[in-house]
Amino acid sequence: MANTQTALKEAMTSIEGSLGAALVDYSSGMALGTVGGGKDLDLTVAAAGNTDVVRAKARTMEQLGLQDSIEDILITLGSQYHLIRLLKGRDSQGLFLYLALDKNRANLAMARHQLRKIEADLEV
């Protein structure tokens, strides 16, 4: 089992092309932990903004009457991938992992697979 900071570091080092990672509480929009990022990628701004994304999608699904849950959300930019993975554990409801990737260096399938593994090991 890994704690928040270890899991985020693991995401940064083991996932090729990682630019930044955050664990975010989407009931408040605040990050529980961040790794990487910097001047070009402010992870506290990303945490607050992507909270709105997750909430909007959850609301849309509710309005559509879909009795399902979100596993992950992929946003493809010109030069980056942004991956949002909602945590499913008993103690980690209401949290998501956020990962920004360099599109030229990242392998999307591999990144998703590794993020799933990191989630399974994460203990909040």
Added chain:
Amino acid sequence: MRLTLRQRTERKWLLTAEPEVLEELRRLRARVTHVTGALAATSDGVVLAHDTATVEPEGVAALTAAALGVAQSLAGATGRGAFRELLVRGENGYVATYAAGSTAVLTVLAGDRTNVGRLHMEARRSGARLADLVGVALSRAEQP
């Protein structure tokens, strides 16, 4: 409360900034969902502008000044430096106070579902903008 002539002049000038201050408060309300009210006040509890429908602004400004006093002492006593912000969460939502320079504050009311991360981001920005507006008004007061 007795005011010196200087304090009275300052207040008069501070109130001239009201339209711009109010515009900033409205902008903040529009930017963050679930924000139900915002007000700007001096650190000693005088309302500069308010955009609040559900609460009485004078009362909130006075309570803000009282809470600010305690928050400043607490921050000082524990070596946290000058006051920046104060967040209170009740069962039905949040009330947050942000420093707007050293003489004014911004108090925001928000619902329980608000995005606190975004509220902090936007309200800190608004606080800085209000500090500028108050600074300009005070510098006008100092001119003969």
